[in-house]
Amino acid sequence: MWRATLTELVATTLTTCLLFTLTTSIISCLESTTVEPKFLIPFAIIVIAFFFLLTTVPLSGGHMSPVFTFIAALEGVITPVRALFYMSAQCVGSIVAYLVIKSVMDKNAEEKYSLGGCMIDGNGEGISPTNAFILEFSCTFIVLFVGVTVAFDKRRCKELGLQMVCGILAGAMTLAFFVSISVTGRAGYAGAGLNPARCLGPSLLKGGRLWYGHWVFWVGPFVACIVYYGFTLTLPTGTS
Template sequence: MWRAALTELVATALLMFTLTSSIISCLDSQDVDPKLLVALAVFIIAFLFLMATVPLSGGHMSHVFTFIACLKGLITLARASIYVLAQCVGSIMGFLLIRRVRNHQTAHKYYLGGCTINANGATSAVSRETALILEFSCTFVVLFVGVTVGFDKKRCKELGLAVVCGVVAGVVAGAMALAVFVSVTVTGQAGYAGVGLNPARCLGPALLEGGVLWDGHWVFWFGPFLACIVYYAYSINMPN
């Protein structure tokens, strides 16, 4: 369990570093419409990290997947708690790296990943209501598509570990890219880089930058966890 938790910590830190840096670069590029670039970056990076970590720790790297795995009884509450702690520490480490290597002006413009919620009427963000709806609906889409495939024990036995890793990585990464693309298309604000699908994504920036990033920060936690609960209630009534 501890080795798996260490994998989650390192993987989450590197995921936050590479994914957020890529998203900032896409948003700061001269491309007229960077939305497709952001979605493509999310797909490629998420796919590679999932392929590397699914056999080692389950490839969670997100409180969302850890929480739903715990609800479904695939991991214990103790393991889930350690995973969540590791992911939080990994998020902080990843954004510390970004803070050190990125141009400060660029990093500040996109608030280290675009986690701004319009709690004070700022024009560079989205409203709490919009962000909450996006977090809930997009997280539910990722769970409905990715978890339904990835947590299918019968299919895992039939296909084997190698094939399952590829299928899960592709499906989950694709669902995440679709969710980010939809949310960025809906909002189109520099201070908001789409749904987080992972509370840890915005925890690091909030702790490091503070200020406006704490306004409405609860949305990045409540929306995904509510989606997990609703998806779990739906999944237990699904036919086997």
Template sequence: MDSANSHVVAVKPLSRSVHTNKPLTSLFKKSVRRKCYAFTGAHEIFRPEMWKAALTELTATASLMFTLTTSIVSCLDSHGTDPKLLVPFAVFMIVFLFLLVTVPLSGGHMSPVFTFIGALKGVVTLTRALIYVLAQIIGSIIGFFILKCVIDPKLAYTYSLGGCAIDGQKVSFGIKPQNALLVEFACTFVVLFVGVTLAFDKKRSRALGLPMVCLVVAGATALAVFVSITVTGRAGYAGVGLNPARCLGPALLHGGPLWHGHWVFWLGPFLACMVYYLLSMNLPKEDLVWLEEEHDVFDTSFSKNLPEQCNAGFQLQV
């Protein structure tokens, strides 16, 4: 009987432990699942607002590709003294208008570059970022397909459907892929450092307002385009891409020289995003605090106006 009783006593806590472990295991699984959903943002798949925002990205990207490319081709085909100088102004005006409309709706990415850096900075989830990039690629294909249907075939051949080319229609023209990669990296980094630093700063964005933020981002984009088409001075180089989706659309529809060095327009922005992300982690979190009174660094008379304790400490350090 003692052995039986001991057996019963031994079984009871064992059964209790089994019953208590089941809810602990289920709670652990639920917590892991929630963390996974929070990290990847998989829960956004079931949110209609996310799909509406993705549709906005698709529509905005298609419209941007069509209007921007037609404007650039029109500027280049004009008979002005230097038609390339008109391109940055066209880029600035069009990008500013599209940002002003789409930023409140979907964030106004319209480029895998902004979506990727947004995912790195935690502004958008990984799931939303993937869907945004897919929408941007589809939008680019739609925009350039419409352009291909309406543009003059001669202009489409001359300007490679407005795509991203590094050597034009002849291999002897343009620049080398490594040089194009360097330009793509540098110009994309400038846009990120000038535009994204302000756009992702909630405090300063609210203080300046939406129009001013869009103005800065559009200005940085136009500046990068201006630098890329003037510094290189090569006839076959179409300038910086700044948007891999914009480069993929005409490459699929037009082909030819657009596939030569196409990897440059993906690798360059990717490297720029990574470098900018590492740099942004070390940027000051607070605004710069200025001294209340100005003084000359070579003028020692300012030490006389300091409190006695500070003045004594200054003399001891000297």
């Protein structure tokens, strides 16, 4: 368990490249007057997520997010104690990652975009917490239904192979994120987080408006996990 926990911590920290890519891509999109740069964000997600999943799945399960750890605990794939260690490691990894980002990001950009953290505009100009909750719930459920259903099915995993399963998971995450930023299209919301730990890092380091609606990035995905778990109980034995 300790080795797997360390893997989760290191993997979450090393996804600094993912976090940094997403942060700079989001800032570039906001600064640009064209729509095309938004396609850089999903592209970055699917490429980097795929390789990180490919590396970490055999070592720890490749969670790198409290969402996947929580659903794994609900499904009985890991124990509650292991889940607690995983989530703690993921949160620490996020903080370390954003410490790195904070040290290299331009101070003006850091102030203007709140360190590229998960934001919900509290001035009434962007998306409301209720709508953000609906998006977080919906996008997380999509990832669970498309990706986790396959990942937790041992027979299908064996048939498809590790590379294909990782590709499906990365693709589901990319689809959910792209849908969320396409539907909103507003400043003050950077798209579905799909990872509460990622949102926690910049909130702790920067604070301020990042705490407004922060609960959405935890409650939305966790409620989606509970609903998905209830859905899997209705499936025939061997399909989940």
